[in-house]
Amino acid sequence: MWSPGTWLWRAAVCCMLLETFLHTARGLNMCMGGSATSCEECLLIHRSCAWCAQEEFGRGRTLNSRCDFSQNLQKRGCEARFIEYPSSSISVLHNMPLSSKGSGWTQNDVVQIQPQKISVSLRPGDQTWFELQVRQVEDYPVDLYYLMDLSLSMKDDLETIRNLGTKLAQEMGKLTSNFRLGFGSFVDKNMSPFSYTATKYQENPCNGYKLFPNCVPTFGFRHILSLTDKVDRFNQEVQKQMVSRNRDAPEGGFDAILQAAVCKEEIGWRKEAYHLLVFATDDVPHLALDGRLGGLVQPHDGECHLNDKNEYSASTQMDYPSLALLGEKLAENNIFLIFAVTKRLYVIYKNFTALIPGTTVEILDTDSKNVIQLIIAAYNNIRSKVELSVWDHPEDISLSFTATCQDGKPLPGLRKCADLKIGDTVSFNVSVEARSCPPRGTDQSFTIKPVGFKDHLQVSVDYQCDCGCSRTAKTNSSICSSIGTYNCGTCHCEPGYLGARCECQEGESGSSFLSACREAEGKQVCSGRGECSCNQCLCYESEFGKIYGSYCECDDFSCARHKGILCSGHGECHCGECKCHAGFIGDNCNCSTETSTCIADDGQMCSGRGSCVCGHCQCTEPGAFGDTCEKCPTCPDACGTKRECIECRLFNSGRLADNQTCQRLCKDEIITVETLDTDDPAAVLCLYKTENDCVMKFTYSEHASGLSILTALKEPECGGGPDALMVLLAVVGSILLVGVVLLAVWKLAITVHDRREFSRFQNARSRARYEMACNPLYKHPVTTHFVETDFDMYGKSYNGGVH
Template sequence: MGLLLLSLLLRYWINAAEGSCVSGSAVTCEECLQLGPRCAWCTQENFTDWSSVTERCDTLDVLIEKGCARDQLQFLVSKAQILQDHPLGRQTSGANSTQISPQKMALSLRPGNQLTFQVKVKLTEDYPVDIYYLMDLSASMWDDLKMIKDLGSTLSKEMANLTSKLRIGFGSFVEKPVLPFIRITEKELADPCRGLVQACLPTFGYKHVLSLTSRTDKFNEIIARQRVSANIDLLECGFDAIMQVAVCGDKIGWRNDSMRLLVFASDGDSHFGMDSKMAGIVVPNDGQCHMDVSGDYSMSTVQEYPTLGQLIDKVVENNILLIFAVTKEQQHNYKNYANLIPGATVGVLASDSQNVLELIITAYKELRSEIELEVLGETEDLQMSFTAICPNGTVAPDLKHCSNIKPGETVTFNVSVELPRCLSGVRHFSLRPVGLQDSLEVRLESACTCACPEPPSVNGSRCAEDQGAFRCGVCTCQPGFVGERCECDEETALLSNCAANNESELCSGQGQCYCGKCVCDASSFGRIYGQYCECDNYSCVRFRGELCGGHGACDCGECRCERGWTGEYCNCSASTDACAAEDGAHCSGRGTCECGRCVCTVPGASGDKCEMCATCGDACNSARACVECHLQDEEDAEMCDWGCSISKINLNTTADYDKGPSTQCKVMMDNECWISFALVGGETGITAYNPLIDGCPEPPNIPMIILGVSLSIVCIGVILLAVWKVLVSVHDRKEVAKFEAERAKAKWQTGTNPLFRSSTSTFKNVTYENTHRGKISIDPY
């Protein structure tokens, strides 16, 4: 059963991978087309009867093969239509040249079909640039103001080589002017710098100072009038300021056809999210512009800091490119932010901002050399993939950006879009190069509705009046009605006729009950049939992957074998030719022929035809006793004849015999002599012809054996004695040589014995000074 289930699943996966149409229970054109990208619907009248309405849904080839006319087929395909495509780099209606092609498209996608189209991006020269300089004016930045006093002039001069359409603006920020971010004593509210910096301003959130302008002298004048302020903590309200710069486009002065650069200069990190709850501010940031007539952020003490997600959405929505110019200590934090914000870059700002001009120029060139495509709008239900084809010939699958692009070069993107399911209504999304205002607007709708032509009018209604409408070749019934003409009421239809018994599912769970009759579902595995859809022609057992062994048909779960084949799997041949032994007997008489092979039934029998049996006792061994008796006991012939008659063995020593069907035997007798004879079977039994003794073993020569053993013992004794004598002689010679060597080393006279010692010992008594008194001699004897 497990193998059957595995084979069915495997077949389903293969069909799905090939895009085959699994119709299931689709009874309308729309249901059919949503089953798969290769499904088609036949609208031809009388193409099928009511009970097999689902057969209208299949692949094009199958429906045409069944007889459906080509003009009666409903088969939707995905389409892409270009609505607007101005050439790249050409002026259109006095506006700036377009940098993306095409500009407008309409897509009609069928679920499951992938549609690919091309988008081209070309950077034009002398593109307008808007730079808004947003500066942290907390007390630690007071020396930076001196270094940027001529930033407008120098920036304009440097950017003149890159664009002639430059505009610059200025804004500043410090912190929310509430406790605990600032001190709220009267003196410190007036002078938060506590006299450390001259002309210190009261703490403020964000202040818009100068809208974007081409007058660089105005920018320098504004910078010269700026004063710093102070707060308590190390973090600033930079994200509050970025949010207002992004959403207050009219007041900032962003142009619709420019590259928008926001330079963020600070030496501290920024608050975000719910940090303002420490000050009792709990109203979420609404992402709207709240800039008063004086340019101040009016909701600084009312709304929370924006979250990072809100900030990203607004920056992307308004197509603003962020350049974070921060000190080395803050570089790591802002790199983490930049990784989440499309088009954002980070530069290390010197402690006094002396390199800010270099940072802006470098960041601008880097941004202009990168082209990255971003997707905006309603794309959560789409599956999109990109392939970038860069000017140097590099093809980058699954990427949507190219680097080192020069003005005038074209980057091509292959965009693939797939719709997993039908959508309600029309969706809109756009593709836009990061930092550019030009975009491709896409209008998308799903191709899921059949456009069936109206059938010619006929006398009488095709469907029951007010209970259904004829569409796409079938009656589409109103809710509560079923049947070929929607003539049956679901409440009164005999559902019980669609179940085998009270405990069974309707139509065995493999069909629908219409008007008391089961309409079986279609299946890609085979046919479902039966009064209750209880049968199919694919659920039978398999042998070596073949249904019913390839030699039968599956009928309602059982194999019906072809002629000449048997068995549960129809894998057994009915022929017994393969079981015949050489003597013509099936399985040598020791087994049965099953499935074209011998199954041995006699214990000990083996072999393809049960021809081998070590314990069965073959014909030669059976006749041995009779033949041996006649050859050895010639005087008692009557006793031998009686023994031979019991085993039905006849002995013949004179007559000739047919050697063709005979069996030549050679067996050993009890006295280890060999006898040979020929056996021939007959109606009266087995006859042994020409028995004779075919050799006996010679007896052993006892005297020679005794002599040999004796000589062997004597020889071994002599050899051992000789070895002992040699070993003793060698040992004695070593001892003599050792003695001679020791004597040669002696140093004494021949008459003096070095082992002799005198019997008198002399001791000195140290107590007496007189030598004569201090000596004592002791005689041991």
């Protein structure tokens, strides 16, 4: 199976052939543009151009017709052996296999990068590829130098680390069997206005300070213990130390970092070990140009200035070093710098890490209690990534990188891999292209090395700028009328002579020559920018640039400009058209094809919310912004993304905690509160349910400085779960209570009913009246009956009467 590098090389070849075909199909033959009068000039026009050195080729045509595409030259009768068409190539000179373990081997035996030396032969404009592999070996030696701020505010920290050596050696022993430890301290420049300079403060800067009346004189940097495997000596030296006092808040820590980096022999850095420099402080550092406040105008020279007492002797003579100088010296000496700072300084030092390669920042407790965990975490973070750096990069060579990390997926534009385990192997494909030819005899080379590694790849460069036929050039050749040099099929005439065979002298002219000097009938002779002499145009000189071509129709200054710069400075002007350098496109070559600046920390192009145009992200997702569209509080996935950071940063759980990508992806500032303010209109409220069925709430907002801020509850909100026994008792109690209530209601109703009946009886009895001589049960014996009487027609009754 082809490697990614092979695929990329084949793709580049296909693209070159396709480009040649398209130019030919459209009639855009840049090789025959008229600018090449020699084989060397032809090869510089474009990587697809070839030169025919055959003597009889092109007879009767212009000399420039010798420069064309290789296939066109053969079609026009040029034999293949006379075609000059060099191409770029790679030769591996030193290729030792990668090692698997570090300790117990000699320095030359441990190999972490492969190959170690190659030679690249480059034709300008022609790309070529090579592949390199990097592996961090197991059990590699480690040198750790602990550089501590001993200003007065660090007094409690000094007490905490008095037994640091033993504990740190025990923890580091789990990671490497070859560990050495050293110690140094710093305060600030002992001069005004940085420190107290009055006589009474010279011996004791704390004189008159009630809280802590005794301290040692102020010093810039003091090297106390060289790197050693005897950790007891570290404890002994630390116990001897006392704090000092300076006047202003910032410290002189950058002076100390530079001395610890460049004083290699005094510190004891080993070439075959990882170099860790732990910088512990609770305040900001002085930067370059701050020294002018004390009258120090001499920039730092980047050299070691330790005296016989192992103290920084140039503290009051030179300014503080710049960030660029720090980064250069740290990289030069393969030192990983770990900023161990308090929480309030985290953002400041995080910004420094973007300017100083190979640095990390960790949050230090106010009394340094977590310093061992901090160092172990920083070491693991360093060993989990590989990043390439380029040294002594020639300006006329363009490099582009494609990383292939553990997932095997090529990542164009990236030169680093993260989330690695010790022993993992990653590969990088490097594209090399020369934009021009250096002066003859100039040796060019550059170095590629992983940040912090001693191993490197040395690349020597050879330029294919000369044609092979130039080695057989003949002066005063009979082919050139004995007044010119015959070189690669053409004559280069002596001054005063012209023509394909130097057969004409300057000044000869006539009407028969004029027609050959017009591009077409009706056009000006030599395009109005030259004179017709000996059947060919002699172009005028111009203060703006070069005029050339068979009819002086071309120049190198009439191309598009960007901000007043021809072809934006990223291309060459050929006959009115910009020929862009590698990595740039557009009519005026102002658009970069580099996409590494658009890669977000999560590896996605523009965080998946936009597209990379001219090296910058154009965000297409509504509400997204930032250099890589990484900020988007209103995006649908914003809460989900930030949730993972909350889980791994606050509770060390979730997906990111497993693969150790939390520090790389979660750079937002997280503030924990007891009560969450949800009234802020600029913040987005997010919540999610935890594994314990609790609800975690946090808000996501963007600070004015562009920093994302997450405000979260210290603990998730959890409702108390129901108690089964209590529920059972409550149900039984409720049933009993309902029964008692119903029984009471029934009893009450019966009682009320009985009382009403009894009351009605009492009322009836009280209304009864009995006569004294009459029994209510006695019935009188005499009854009265009414009898009806009937009458006849004469009024007589038939019966009637009363009985």
